[in-house]
Amino acid sequence: MVKYVRLPIVDDCSLEIMLEVLSHYPSINNVDLYLEVKPVSDQATRKRSRQGDTNVDGSVRDDTLGTQQKGNSNGWLEDEENMDDEDCEIGVGNAVAQKDSRMKKPGLTKGLRDSVSKQVIFSSSWLDERELHVGMIFIDKDELEKAVELYSNRRQREYIAYEDRLVFMCKKRKVCGWVLNAAETKSGGLEITEYTDPHTCKPVDVGADFLAGEIEGLIKAHPSLSITELSKWVKKEFGYTVSGDNMWNAKKKAITTILGDLDKSFSVLPKLMAALCSSNKMVLDWQCDAFPDPKDSSFRSVFWAFQQSVEGFSPCRPLILVDTVDLSGKYPGKMLVAAGLDAENSLFPLAFAITTQESLSADTWRWFFACIRKKVTQREGICLITSPNPDIVAVVNEPEFQWAQHRFCLRHLCFKFYDVFKNNLMTEFVYKAGSTKYISSFDDYLMKIEEMNPEARKWLDQISLHQWALAHDSDRLRFGIMTTNLIFTTYSFINKSRDLPITACILLIFDHLAELFKTRLGFLDESLKNRGEVYATHVMTKLEEYKLASRTHDVLPLDQTPERFQVTKVMQPANKKFFVHCSDRVCTCQTWQVYKYPCSHVIAVCRRLNFDHLQYVNDFYKTESFRGVYAAVFNPLPGVSDWLEASEVPRPFPPGSPPRSAVKPVTTESPRNNSAKASDANTGASGQSETRRSGRPKKPNSKYGI
Known part of the structure; x- marks a missing residue:
């Protein structure tokens, strides 16, 4: 974009100002003007002025993104005010040329007169990314340094500046001869006097x-x-x-x-969430503490879930994992995450909430689960896997909580056990006892724990076996999933941004989800088109292993109906026996019941009966169903300047302001009738039993998978 302003100064001479702003250089924040005075004809001047007006009023097209933009809405540089030919003020050093009806013939300053007699190379010429060269003039040292920095960053090169000598050299000067020397000019500027280019060293990564x-x-x-x-x-x-x-x-x-620092981000948050709701049908719920002014509030919690996740959860297994991630920094808090698992046992994002550290209590968990139930899924028979947090246990044991069967994350349980008994070996036995499929092995590990410390055995006996031991998961609701640490590993990038404003965290999560859906859908389309895989890759891989192993199995029918069979492994000294019941989908090795696809013993039976063993694979593993999980597309967010004000929630301010004694609790949607009564009683003490996320968590022993 080029702007021209013409001012008459003396007879047959005009002062012409050319401002060139390149829209594809977003890093340019300040542009200094240098003036060249030359005689021009009135006709040429009028022509140039009209061309300038056309460029200013015309539209600017961003070819990179293919979007049509008008005026100065290109997002790179924004004019704070419009310049008018009738009232234009230009400063050059200490001189000011001002057009006014009372001023007839203002004189030229000495520096400007000197510049007329020689060819001037505008210092702004480095903005168009042409090569630096001898004779290029800069107004001062700062501008020269900016030019060298921009030039070097654009070419991914590092340099060393000797500011006292106005010398710049490549950082790898032993292998690269790039050098730039500058000297002062008579007019007080700086001129490049020596320049050696190009770089012969290898590029480096650009600074963040x-x-x-x-x-x-x-x-x-x-x-x-x-x-x-x-x-x-x-x-x-x-x-x-x-x-x-x-x-x-x-x-x-x-x-x-763009969105502001830690404090400002809270007031911007409603606009961001409203933009996400309007563009991606996101469901949302707030908790805040009201100020005396009803237009303002103190932030407490926000819940959100994307419609794409809500739609994608239906083909997933009826399984929800819940865990937390710490948000440290000026306003410590917790991010609550609910997730499912897709056919490849990869984490499927379902719902999120961010709450202040002091607000995390039984009331907060009740609100979070109520939001999931009302806004995300109404499926029955869901297996809910969480930490053994006392607040969570209290909520899921309430009469209203009947839509899910509760199970404990084995990893969290082992952490809690280690905190009490401080013994690595016993903690390892707890993990092995909880993850084995066989009751006999489970009993053996508990016997070892009792021999080492009877109190440890009593501590474990207080916990219902079906909640933490796979061997006692009689309903087989877990699909073999014992831990929730997939949440922490998947959203580990939050740890990298835990000190960032809340708006940045939420926007980064949105980016992650949009890219995740796009990438996995492309992978699934490739699997269906090129490989023709009917079921998930990891299931097909396991079935091939079991199919190979089944060739060494002997099958013996136990009755006249093709239902019950005895399977033994040949060439084994113990000659262990396994029993298969086809209609009940049971094998005594437990693999069929736990993972919902056939084991090697079932495949051996199917070979004898000439059955297709794939008929016994659960539909949740089908690639076509798997594709439906990620079929929904995330829409791009509108530009920040197009975000509308949100009226559904009072403008939130950072937690703790003003003092809590001056506020009363409110929530935009109460999960149950009496939930608002206890919201000021949140102390957050019970939430301290949640997994430690600050820094490296305290681990008893990595050998047992924690």
């Missing part, structure tokens, strides 16, 4: 801070661009490759700049 400036305008206009899309854009625009981690850090910095 610089990269954040490059993409800030782009993210402001397109907040939901993924890391992959941003990397492709940078490669196309500037020609350099950026690592995923570096782009991730740059995006976090850019989001923080």
